[in-house]
Amino acid sequence: MVNAVRATSGDAIGRSPSGDRAVDAVIVGAGYAGSIVARELARAGKRVLVLESGPDWQSRDLVSSQIWSRRLRGGTGLYRSQGRDPVGIGFNLGRGMGGAGIHHYAGWFRMHAADFDVRTRYGWQLDWPLGYDDLRPYYDRAQRDVGMSGDARAEVWRPPGAPYPLPPLPLQAHGRILKRGFDALGLRTSPAPQAILSRPYKGRPACDLNGWCDSGCSIGALGNPLVTFIPEAKQAGAEFRTGIHVLRVLSRRGRASGVEYVDDRGRRHVQEAKVVVLAAFALETPRLLLNSAEGGLANSSGLVGRFIHVHALLSLYGLFAERTDIGRGPTGAQLLCQEDHDSDPAKGGYFGGYQWLIGTSKKPNDLAGIAMSRADLDGARLDAFMRRASGHLASMDLIGTGTVSADNRLTLLDERDEHGMPIAMVTHDHDDNAHALQDAALAQGLEIMHAAGATEAWAGARATAHIMGGTIMGNHPRTSVVTSHGQTHDLENLFIATPGVFPTGSSVNPTFTQVAWTLRSAEYMTRHWRDFA
Amino acid sequence: MRENITRKVFLRQAAGFGALLAWASLVTVGAPPSTASPSSAEPPAALEWTRTIEAWCDLLVPGAADHGVVDFVTTQLAKKPDDALLGIRYFDWPPPWAGFYQAGANALDAASRARFGVPFVMSSGAQRSDLLDILSRGELSWDGPPFALFRLVTRGDAIDVVYGVPAGYAHIGLPYRPQIEPVTSW
Numbered sequence: 001m002v003n004a005v006r007a008t009s010g011d012a013i014g015r016s017p018s019g020d021r022a023v024d025a026v027i028v029g030a031g032y033a034g035s036i037v038a039r040e041l042a043r044a045g046k047r048v049l050v051l052e053s054g055p056d057w058q059s060r061d062l063v064s065s066q067i068w069s070r071r072l073r074g075g076t077g078l079y080r081s082q083g084r085d086p087v088g089i090g091f092n093l094g095r096g097m098g099g100a101g102i103h104h105y106a107g108w109f110r111m112h113a114a115d116f117d118v119r120t121r122y123g124w125q126l127d128w129p130l131g132y133d134d135l136r137p138y139y140d141r142a143q144r145d146v147g148m149s150g151d152a153r154a155e156v157w158r159p160p161g162a163p164y165p166l167p168p169l170p171l172q173a174h175g176r177i178l179k180r181g182f183d184a185l186g187l188r189t190s191p192a193p194q195a196i197l198s199r200p201y202k203g204r205p206a207c208d209l210n211g212w213c214d215s216g217c218s219i220g221a222l223g224n225p226l227v228t229f230i231p232e233a234k235q236a237g238a239e240f241r242t243g244i245h246v247l248r249v250l251s252r253r254g255r256a257s258g259v260e261y262v263d264d265r266g267r268r269h270v271q272e273a274k275v276v277v278l279a280a281f282a283l284e285t286p287r288l289l290l291n292s293a294e295g296g297l298a299n300s301s302g303l304v305g306r307f308i309h310v311h312a313l314l315s316l317y318g319l320f321a322e323r324t325d326i327g328r329g330p331t332g333a334q335l336l337c338q339e340d341h342d343s344d345p346a347k348g349g350y351f352g353g354y355q356w357l358i359g360t361s362k363k364p365n366d367l368a369g370i371a372m373s374r375a376d377l378d379g380a381r382l383d384a385f386m387r388r389a390s391g392h393l394a395s396m397d398l399i400g401t402g403t404v405s406a407d408n409r410l411t412l413l414d415e416r417d418e419h420g421m422p423i424a425m426v427t428h429d430h431d432d433n434a435h436a437l438q439d440a441a442l443a444q445g446l447e448i449m450h451a452a453g454a455t456e457a458w459a460g461a462r463a464t465a466h467i468m469g470g471t472i473m474g475n476h477p478r479t480s481v482v483t484s485h486g487q488t489h490d491l492e493n494l495f496i497a498t499p500g501v502f503p504t505g506s507s508v509n510p511t512f513t514q515v516a517w518t519l520r521s522a523e524y525m526t527r528h529w530r531d532f533a
Numbered sequence: 534m535r536e537n538i539t540r541k542v543f544l545r546q547a548a549g550f551g552a553l554l555a556w557a558s559l560v561t562v563g564a565p566p567s568t569a570s571p572s573s574a575e576p577p578a579a580l581e582w583t584r585t586i587e588a589w590c591d592l593l594v595p596g597a598a599d600h601g602v603v604d605f606v607t608t609q610l611a612k613k614p615d616d617a618l619l620g621i622r623y624f625d626w627p628p629p630w631a632g633f634y635q636a637g638a639n640a641l642d643a644a645s646r647a648r649f650g651v652p653f654v655m656s657s658g659a660q661r662s663d664l665l666d667i668l669s670r671g672e673l674s675w676d677g678p679p680f681a682l683f684r685l686v687t688r689g690d691a692i693d694v695v696y697g698v699p700a701g702y703a704h705i706g707l708p709y710r711p712q713i714e715p716v717t718s719w
Contacts, residue, residue, distance in 0.1 A: 054615075064711035067618050067693050067719050076614045081625045090623045095615065210710040218712045327707045364705060365689070365697030367623050375685060378593045378665065386696060390705040 023049045024533065025525075026259055026273035028246045028288070031099020032511065033497035033518045034279035035229035040522035042236035044529070049271065050233070051244040051261060054096030059226055062102065062216030066366035069215035072096070072103045078417055078424065079283055083408070085430040087310050088464050091367055093281060097242060098225040100281065101511070102216045105332030106195040106223065107357060108148060108512035110139050113159050115506040118343055124351050125404040126307075126503035129475045129484040130520075132159055138516035138523075146223030146515075147201035150193030157338040158193075166198045169207055174324035174394040175334030175359030181452030182337055182358070189358060192333040195223040195512070211361035213331035214368070222330075245419050248292040249276055249494065256494040262419050274533040275493045275525070279518075282308070282500035286410050286470040287424045298471075298488035303481050305410040307472045308426060309505055312354070312400035312434045313465040316445035317373045317393060318454030324394045326362045326370070332509075333357035333397070340441075341507055343401065350436035352401025353507045356445070360395050373460060394452075398441045399465060401507045403431045410470055428464070438462055466510050468502040485524040486517075492532040497521055582638035583607060586687065588654050589641055592661045593684070594691035600701075602694045605719050606634060618719050620689040624682065633678050637687065640677025644668060694718070 025041050027034045030052035042048045054074060055061075062072075074095030081089050094100030113132035118125050140162040142148075150164040168191030171179075182189045196217075197206045207221040220227035234240065243264030250257045250270065258272035278285045286305040290296040296304045335358035345351050362370045370389050371377075377385050408429065412422035442459050449457035474480025477489035482501055488494045497518050499510045506513075583603045590597040609617040614628035621630050638653075641664075645653040648667065649660050656664070667673045668680055677683060695701050698718045702709040 060713065063713050063715045064709075065697070065715040065718075067697050068715055070618045070620070070622055071616055073622060074615075076617075076622050077628045079625070080627065086625070088623070089625050208710075208712065210712065212712050327710070363697070364701060364707060365692045367620065369692075369697075371692045371696060372689075375688075378688065379595060379662075382594060386705045390707040 020269055020271045022258070022272040022274070023047045024273065025049070025275040025277060026051065026271050027277040027279055028259060029099060029278070029280035029284070029498075030097050030225070030230065030240055030242070031094055031279065031281065032101045032225050032229065032515050034099070034277070035225045035233050036515065036518045037277050037279060037495075037497055037522045037525070038238035038240075039229050039233035039236055040519070040526055042233055042238040044526040046529070048233070048238040049273070050238060050240045051246055051259070051271070052097055052240060052242045053245050054094075054242065056240075056242040057096045057098055057102060057216075057226065059216075059218050059220055062212075062218035064210075064212045064218070065215055066363045066369060069103060069366070072216055074100070075283065078287070080413070080423065080425045081428070082425060083428040085428055085434075085462070085464060087308065087426050087428045087467055089283065089426065089467070092465070092467050093283070097230060097240065101224045102226060103214055104224070104511055105213045105330065106511070107332035107509045108143070108193055108195045109336070109355070109508035110159055110161065111135075111506045111508055111513050112157070112341060114343060115504070118504060122343060122345055122351070124343070124345070126472070126474070128503055129473055129480070134484070135513070135516050135520065136161055138519040139512065141519055142512065142515045143195075146195045146228050147197050147204065148193060148195050148223075149191075149198040151191045152193075154190035155193065155336065155338075156188055156190070157341055164193060166201060168192075169194065169196060169198045169209070169330060169334070171334055172209070172325055172329040172359065172361070173322075174326045174361075175329065177320055177322065177324055178318075178358050178394050178396055178448070178452050179335060181448035181450070182356075184451040185448060187337055187339050187448070189335045189337045192330075192336040192357065194330060194332065196330055197221045197223070207330065209328050209330070211327055211329060211331055211363065214363075214366070246280070246288060247419060247421055249278070249288060249297055251293065251297060251491060251494075254491060256491050275495065277495045277497055279497040282467045282470050282498050283410060283424065283426065285496055285498050285500050287412070287421070289471070290410075290412050291421055298481060298490040298494055300490050301478055301481060303406070303472065303479070305470055306406045306408075307404060307469040307503065308408045308410055308428060308467065309402045309404050309469040309502075310428065310464040311402050311466045311505055311507065311509075312398070312430065312438050313463040314398040314400070314438050314441055314445070315360075315368075315373070315395055315460035316398070316442075316449055316457070317395045317460070318449035318452065318457045319389065319392050320394060320452070320454055321392070323391050326390070326393050326395070329359060329361040331361050331368075334359035349440055351433050352437055354398050354400035354437060354441050355507055356448075357397040357399060360397055362393065362395065364390070394454075396445065396448075398438070398445065399507055399509060400434065400437045400441060402464070402505055403429070403434050404469070404504050405429075405431065408469070435462075466499070466505065468499040468505045468510055470500040471496050471498065472503045473501040474503060486521040487524075487532070495521065495525065582635045585638035585641055585653050586634055588661070589638070590687055590691035592665060593688045594695050596695045597691035600694040600698075602691050605694050606690055608719065610634070620693065621686045624686065626682070626686075633683070633686070636677045637683040640675055640680075640683075643676055644673050648673060
């Protein structure tokens, strides 16, 4: 790691030529977390300013094209990825209003009660400083906020909670075909719970089932921040500014005092605030903290940037004699199987668990497209495959428990971006356990495909999905960066609201938990404002 | 472009869903003079690599040349990386990316010369297919970005222009059903 601090002390920065009017809270990042905190604080009467580096996307900008969808991704050139199992960064990050939320697939799953204390239960990985019961009411609130569809009763593995406000999306042919395989092997499935509308809700239309989740749902059926928390935050009085690149969190005498940023014309500013909230996802947040002070701000634990973790990802494919209509339905999944969610090591083979996201709709191109399912094919063989697969392919994705290690980390390089901030390196290796889990899932996945009647079945490459950790939460300042509410142990008026606070990742997609956790954190901020602001 | 300044670039694995291969951790590639795409103001040498890329993409995905793969690549290389629509951004390869394409094209030419005595664009269709097979098996020296990544990225570009547009959907019998139809393909 290099010495990241470019400027001098916070006091010197305070003499910046263009200081902006102080606010109650400045929030960095306008994704789910940033817009949720903005909404809650603005509703509590606070003057809130949200600074976002990317464009001011509107739903009308979400063009139906896998080619155009790439401009929605963030972090380009700001991070390097290395290791035996490198984190896929470019595909995961967002950019602009809505953050990664505008291209995520909206598979929203609750973590199970046993996921929150795997250290205590099994002596493995880390405990969360809160339990399922602490999050349960916020899961319930979140699913009402965005309008979730699903069948809580059919999800036999689901922890207790309110039923979904909307019924499941209709099952498409490729989901129905794959379900045969699960049924034949005695594996239970349920409709996949999704932050996608199956019926009109709060003035938004139901999903058209055309599979444009990745390029951004322009009709607003998918509950991304553009159609949920951002307009509500604005209505409550929060201000959002785009094209703003925050360089550092400023601090004086053990408190955060604001942020230093560069606007879209290259002018440097200081924005003072009573409270600073970093909601810039799991990678930019530790990059900012490490760039904010010698040795990193809020880093007395030395853990800022450490414990980056991801999910193990594996895609299974099958070709079927009948038509699958793989272009129909949501991108993320139609059905869910969590039969192997349990982390109990007594089951043998590996620790942790996985879920199957069944019946993922496909477009021809892009990283998760039909052509990438057979990356070995070229020329006429590729064309023959494309024409066959468009009518007869079905697929499902494994999301599995990842590796939690302090050695998987983000550090700063000497190389700098256009604004002078150090580029970050993300290093990640899976342990043998994650590979053993993928091996087991691969074998089961092929068996399911054949049981479903596939004439050919195969798996894609082992990969990673979702990015968590880097600023983990915990009860003790020596072993964590923030509290269970995201308050940094070192600076009481500096908060973090990203999946970077997750000490472990379970084996479910993290967005639902991120949203619920942020609702809880924002409520804490409003109730205890006088204690730290 | 081999005579251009070279620099050491940490090459990270092709990550995300596409993590297919472990690449060398440190290689040397030709660095481009700028991120600008070829234009009439650029020397002929700068255009040469686009002809190689075009022929190569057409080998990987027949029709890529006619469907404008060079226009796609060069127009995107001319944009700021944040706005570029190239699939390479998913492989966490650091921008600017023109050097990636140029170095790959140069490596293809060198391999073709070594094998057949002619640059890639001068080789026959059969020779090009042979070269792809040989390079895929790692049986010929390759002095460029990791071959597997180069193939994956350029194959993706070709797939974008052939199959990722409404006409391509129609070709394979997949209804496009846009919510908002793109005004231009890229």
